[in-house]
Amino acid sequence: xxxxxxxxxxxxxxxxxxxxxxxxxASFQSSRATLKGYFLAGKNLLWWPVGASLFASNIGSGHFxxxxxxGAASGIAVGSxxxxxxxxxxxxxxxxxxxxxxxxxxTMPEYMxxxxxxxxxxxxxxxxxxxxxxxxxxxxxxxxxxxxxxxxLGWNLYVxxxxxxxxxxxxxxxxxxxxxxxxxxxxxxxxxxxxxxxMVLSFIRIPMDELHIKYFQAIPNTTLxxxxxxxxxxxxxxxxxxxxxxxxxxxxxxxxFGITISATWYWCTDQVIVxxxxxxxxxxxxxGATVFAGVLKILPMFMMVFPGMISRVLFPDEVACATQExxxxxxxxxxxxxxxAFPKLVLEIMPLGLRGLMLAVMLSALMSSLTSIFNxxxxxxxxxxxxxxxxxxxxxxxxxxxxxxxxxxxVISILWIPIIQAAKGGRLxxxxxxxxxxxxxxxxxxxxxxxxxxxxxxxxxFWGLMAGLFVGMIRMILDFAYVAPLCGExxxxxxxxxxILSVHYLHFGIILFxxxxxxxxxxxxxxxxxxxxxxHKLTYMTRHSSQDPAEHSVNxxxxxxxxGNDPEAxxxxxxxxxxxxxxxxxxxxxxCGTGSSEEEHKEDDFRTVTNIDETPKExxxxxxxxxxxxxxxxxxxxxxx
Numbered sequence: 001x002x003x004x005x006x007x008x009x010x011x012x013x014x015x016x017x018x019x020x021x022x023x024x025x026a027s028f029q030s031s032r033a034t035l036k037g038y039f040l041a042g043k044n045l046l047w048w049p050v051g052a053s054l055f056a057s058n059i060g061s062g063h064f065x066x067x068x069x070x071g072a073a074s075g076i077a078v079g080s081x082x083x084x085x086x087x088x089x090x091x092x093x094x095x096x097x098x099x100x101x102x103x104x105x106x107t108m109p110e111y112m113x114x115x116x117x118x119x120x121x122x123x124x125x126x127x128x129x130x131x132x133x134x135x136x137x138x139x140x141x142x143x144x145x146x147x148x149x150x151x152x153l154g155w156n157l158y159v160x161x162x163x164x165x166x167x168x169x170x171x172x173x174x175x176x177x178x179x180x181x182x183x184x185x186x187x188x189x190x191x192x193x194x195x196x197x198x199m200v201l202s203f204i205r206i207p208m209d210e211l212h213i214k215y216f217q218a219i220p221n222t223t224l225x226x227x228x229x230x231x232x233x234x235x236x237x238x239x240x241x242x243x244x245x246x247x248x249x250x251x252x253x254x255x256x257f258g259i260t261i262s263a264t265w266y267w268c269t270d271q272v273i274v275x276x277x278x279x280x281x282x283x284x285x286x287x288g289a290t291v292f293a294g295v296l297k298i299l300p301m302f303m304m305v306f307p308g309m310i311s312r313v314l315f316p317d318e319v320a321c322a323t324q325e326x327x328x329x330x331x332x333x334x335x336x337x338x339x340x341a342f343p344k345l346v347l348e349i350m351p352l353g354l355r356g357l358m359l360a361v362m363l364s365a366l367m368s369s370l371t372s373i374f375n376x377x378x379x380x381x382x383x384x385x386x387x388x389x390x391x392x393x394x395x396x397x398x399x400x401x402x403x404x405x406x407x408x409x410x411v412i413s414i415l416w417i418p419i420i421q422a423a424k425g426g427r428l429x430x431x432x433x434x435x436x437x438x439x440x441x442x443x444x445x446x447x448x449x450x451x452x453x454x455x456x457x458x459x460x461x462f463w464g465l466m467a468g469l470f471v472g473m474i475r476m477i478l479d480f481a482y483v484a485p486l487c488g489e490x491x492x493x494x495x496x497x498x499x500i501l502s503v504h505y506l507h508f509g510i511i512l513f514x515x516x517x518x519x520x521x522x523x524x525x526x527x528x529x530x531x532x533x534x535x536h537k538l539t540y541m542t543r544h545s546s547q548d549p550a551e552h553s554v555n556x557x558x559x560x561x562x563x564g565n566d567p568e569a570x571x572x573x574x575x576x577x578x579x580x581x582x583x584x585x586x587x588x589x590x591x592c593g594t595g596s597s598e599e600e601h602k603e604d605d606f607r608t609v610t611n612i613d614e615t616p617k618e619x620x621x622x623x624x625x626x627x628x629x630x631x632x633x634x635x636x637x638x639x640x641x
Contacts, residue, residue: 254506442468
């Protein structure tokens with residue numbers, strides 16, 4: 001395999017220089033010493049960096065590796081995951097965000113606390129969000145990025161992972177969301193340029209009309225030399241999105257409805273995504289960001305899926321290896337090597353210098369996702385868990401705790417990577433979507449019902465989540481305990497287990513969503529409704545309410561502060577103001593965002609922060625843009641049906 005040369009290394013060094021410079025510059029663009037400054041970038045960002053950050057947070061190295069690998073293994077149907085976003089992102093901007101902004105929350109579990117009262121729904125969602133961050137985001141992106149570096153530089157997989165984390169953690173911990181979003185904007189540009197160059201070079205090698213023929217001829221020699229096996233043959237429906245509803249790898253009912261459920265959870269209720277949108281300076285800029293991100297989500301089909309299919313055509317013995325022995329020799333994994341489709345393509349067809357650019361692209365994808373996830377996970381832990389344990393903790397303590405927690409997430413994620421290597425036949429994107437379908441639909445159901453219907457109460461939400469968790473965990477445990485046999489192997493699993501696991505994970509997601517909705521609705525209707533005074537600004541129908549939610553919806557930290565119980569409130573601040581700290585202490589204060597002046601901690605008026613008004617001109621432009629975006633998505637669904 002081709003390797004990097006001096007020019008490639010120069011490109012990578014220049015890339016890192018730009019990223020670090022932008023990250024440091026962005027660190028000073030908002031106060032890092034306040035919760036709003038560190039976790040929401042001061043709520044002062046324009047639509048284009050927020051939209052770019054939404055895209056970059058979603059398109060991690062796991063997308064490059066996973067989409068290209070799944071495209072190589074089974075064709076274009078995986079691209080429908082991307083086209084679905086053109087419908088769900090406007091749902092975020094037009095339905096969910098107005099409620100979140102009006103309620104004045106930092107995190108999604110915090111919204112659940114305000115919406116339903118009590119703590120168990122909030123704490124459960126906070127813990128589950130952290131678990132999902134490890135299972136489907138951090139460990140996946142680290143594995144995918146390190147896999148690329150392993151292929152390019154020949155490094156040990158775990159050495160590559162640790163090296164990446166050191167660079168990523170520095171400006172995430174120091175700069176907060178402002179640094180993350182501005183570096184995301186830079187990395188989005190790098191990703192698009194690099195992936196576009198690779199796409200052009202790929203189609204020069206194998207034009208689209210030839211791909212329709214040669215893809216079906218891309219069969220490894222191990223299959224051609226063994227007339228008794230069908231392993232390694234491409235799918236006959238590789239160029240169709242809508243596939244058989246029962247027997248296919250991605251059945252069309254699951255593609256239409258199952259993906260929408262998972263996508264609604266991800267785009268509309270997941271902290272990583274929503275936190276970026278909440279950082280926009282106004283409702284109009286937040287909506288504009290969702291439209292911009294939707295436009296960018298059109299690109300992965302052409303920049304990742306089709307190049308992955310071309311990689312199979314060019315390197316069938318490596319990318320489409322069909323035996324455990326040949327796959328272990330190619331990539332060290334006996335379950336398949338489709339994950340090497342993208343790095344193999346980069347290192348073989350990109351000219352000198354541009355290989356370094358593509359490695360920078362992969363690093364951009366990895367770092368943009370990891371920084372987003374790190375910042376959002378620390379936000380959830382700090383606001384929804386730590387502040388629950390220590391309701392009167394100072395902001396300085398919360399800032400330090402949020403930064404330290406990032407290191408904890410990193411260690412747990414590294415320990416989970418071996419599981420990913422063996423999951424779903426080595427197809428990374430299938431692993432991500434399967435885990436999401438087992439755990440996310442109950443969350444999606446509670447958010448959808450909570451935002452849209454005031455009759456849903458805390459008891460209904462809690463038991464809907466518990467019912468969904470119980471059923472989803474059973475399926476996930478069975479999936480990992482009874483791994484499907486590889487091609488050519490005899491299936492020795494119990495007949496009952498085979499029948500349960502034969503329900504496709506996307507179909508299972510639909511069933512789980514409906515089950516959670518039914519339980520949530522029935523329990524809510526059988527129990528006492530929430531008083532309307534607690535619902536102001538917390539549902540779609542009450543988002544424009546002139547009244548603030550009643551006091552029960554205020555979290556403990558704010559209640560303690562309002563009641564004058566904050567122990568720091570009664571302490572004299574003369575020493576803090578007039579005593580100049582030592583140089584080492586000032587360095588620590590700069591890095592951690594502590595020790596700032598009292599003026600920096602001054603919060604905006606609640607009604608200013610939660611304003612969701614738009615001008616008539618903004619409404620017309622944004623509505624027209626959203627309709628056009630969804631129309632483009634419909635065209636692609638029909639064209640590739």
